Amino acid sequence: MRKGAIIGFIVAAAVIALTIAGYFIFSKNDIDKAIDEFESGDYKDAIIMLNRLAKTADYDKGEKVYYYRCRAINRLASKLEEKFSDELVEAAQEKKNRENYKEARQEIEEYLSDMNKKIEGDLALVPALKKSRIVPRGKFYEEFMARYRGSGLIEDLQFEEVQNLGKTDPDRLVPAMINFYNKYPNTDYISSIVKILFDGLQSGKLKASGNEDVLWEIIIAYVKRYPTSPETNKLFSCTGDNVNLRNSPGVDGKLVGKIAQNEILIQLEKSMDTTQVGDVRDYWYRVASLKGPKGWIFGKFLAPIDMSQYKDAETEEKWTMEENFTEWSDSHTPANWTQIPGGDAAGINFSAKGGKKIAELNSAKGSISGLFSRFNASRAFSILARARFTGGDGLTVFAYSPAGTGAYYVKLTADRVEVCGRTIPLRTTDWHDFMLSSDDGRYAKLLIDGETVSSKIEAVQSGNFPTRGIYCLFSPKDENSRGEMEYIKAR
Numbered sequence: 001m002r003k004g005a006i007i008g009f010i011v012a013a014a015v016i017a018l019t020i021a022g023y024f025i026f027s028k029n030d031i032d033k034a035i036d037e038f039e040s041g042d043y044k045d046a047i048i049m050l051n052r053l054a055k056t057a058d059y060d061k062g063e064k065v066y067y068y069r070c071r072a073i074n075r076l077a078s079k080l081e082e083k084f085s086d087e088l089v090e091a092a093q094e095k096k097n098r099e100n101y102k103e104a105r106q107e108i109e110e111y112l113s114d115m116n117k118k119i120e121g122d123l124a125l126v127p128a129l130k131k132s133r134i135v136p137r138g139k140f141y142e143e144f145m146a147r148y149r150g151s152g153l154i155e156d157l158q159f160e161e162v163q164n165l166g167k168t169d170p171d172r173l174v175p176a177m178i179n180f181y182n183k184y185p186n187t188d189y190i191s192s193i194v195k196i197l198f199d200g201l202q203s204g205k206l207k208a209s210g211n212e213d214v215l216w217e218i219i220i221a222y223v224k225r226y227p228t229s230p231e232t233n234k235l236f237s238c239t240g241d242n243v244n245l246r247n248s249p250g251v252d253g254k255l256v257g258k259i260a261q262n263e264i265l266i267q268l269e270k271s272m273d274t275t276q277v278g279d280v281r282d283y284w285y286r287v288a289s290l291k292g293p294k295g296w297i298f299g300k301f302l303a304p305i306d307m308s309q310y311k312d313a314e315t316e317e318k319w320t321m322e323e324n325f326t327e328w329s330d331s332h333t334p335a336n337w338t339q340i341p342g343g344d345a346a347g348i349n350f351s352a353k354g355g356k357k358i359a360e361l362n363s364a365k366g367s368i369s370g371l372f373s374r375f376n377a378s379r380a381f382s383i384l385a386r387a388r389f390t391g392g393d394g395l396t397v398f399a400y401s402p403a404g405t406g407a408y409y410v411k412l413t414a415d416r417v418e419v420c421g422r423t424i425p426l427r428t429t430d431w432h433d434f435m436l437s438s439d440d441g442r443y444a445k446l447l448i449d450g451e452t453v454s455s456k457i458e459a460v461q462s463g464n465f466p467t468r469g470i471y472c473l474f475s476p477k478d479e480n481s482r483g484e485m486e487y488i489k490a491r
Contacts (some may be wrong), residue, residue, distance in 0.1 A: 191450030249284030370474035395483035406459030
């Protein structure tokens with residue numbers, strides 16, 4: 001072979017090798033870009049990018065691609081339901097004989113047909129009585145299940161399938177919820193399941209009769225985990241026997257049923273004002289029984305349910321570290337914590353509120369502040385903190401550096417929460433429970449007030465958290481930060 005040909009061959013091979021290497025680098029960045037599109041709410045572009053990646057990604061990268069593709073089409077369906085909210089009402093089954101029915105249905109179906117071509121999807125208009133729905137038929141989900149049947153991400157997708165079922169076939173929703181709970185009894189989605197249950201009872205679409213025992217088990221499991229939740233305060237037992245249930249608040253309301261003594265009731269509504277009935281003045285409560293009856297009952301016959309009878313030591317959560325800030329080494333440092341190296345100790349203080357000692361951060365720009373604990377968990381970890389943002393540029397509620405190289409963090413700014421670069425809209429000036437947990441140390445998920453809001457979270461590189469351990473109420477030098485924390489727990 002001539003020398004020139006050999007050189008040409010070597011150059012061509014080098015170009016091909018560089019192209020292949022560049023392709024894999026591009027693919028990795030492209031996956032991150034697709035996830036960014038998903039997190040920002042641009043679901044259509046995310047799906048288009050993920051579809052292209054699905055054709056070339058290897059098995060491990062493909063798991064992420066197929067997973068986000070499923071989630072993106074579900075989010076896209078919800079977004080389109082908002083876009084076509086009025087048209088979906090006009091396309092409802094109860095309006096089938098009206099003039100605008102066909103026009104509204106045609107407009108939606110033409111749009112979905114065009115969208116499906118762009119995303120290679122299966123979005124469909126599903127008829128319903130009051131308001132029709134837009135849902136994916138399950139193509140992306142089935143493709144994920146066929147390829148990644150043993151994946152740890154299936155729980156997320158199966159819960160979204162339960163949500164989709166609630167839109168399309170409410171009669172099958174309760175069995176689907178029960179099957180999901182039986183498969184994942186310790187699921188982080190339990191708060192979402194209870195919310196679906198309460199919303200279904202409120203609307204009257206959920207048929208609970210015949211499944212009372214299992215549904216009550218789900219509610220109790222939720223309340224054990226979140227005893228201060230709003231749902232807990234909506235649970236009552238009937239103190240009287242054969243108590244009247246009426247169709248409106250007041251003794252003049254039509255009788256619609258009877259409630260037995262000790263029957264468990266869920267509050268759906270409360271009257272604006274109290275009423276005098278006999279020698280008792282109280283509110284009227286609109287309630288639902290898991291056995292079926294729903295109506296108004298006088299408050300005299302209701303008592304908050306005593307959850308202590310359901311406590312089970314074996315099921316109570318155990319925390320390796322549980323800090324309620326009851327003891328302080330000095331006015332700026334809680335017991336068992338240290339100030340971060342080089343930090344301004346005066347940025348941390350505490351105040352007494354309602355019998356609790358609240359840790360406070362008030363750090364000016366130009367100095368750093370924060371607390372540090374050398375907590376060290378295994379690869380699996382959970383960190384839970386109750387906190388709120390009170391002003392400034394931002395508040396890092398907590399950060400966990402498992403190895404001193406990468407860190408997971410939860411940060412609050414005005415009207416949003418940021419977790420490792422991802423942002424979620426939130427009224428951050430209200431108190432919230434923030435929980436970051438990981439089963440394998442590779443990925444984490446964020447729960448706010450018991451509801452999963454982001455998953456598949458990876459640790460990020462940050463010079464702010466160089467040492468293995470937990471940082472809380474942290475403010476970097478280039479920010480002024482104000483916030484409060486009631487407690488932080490870890491295991």
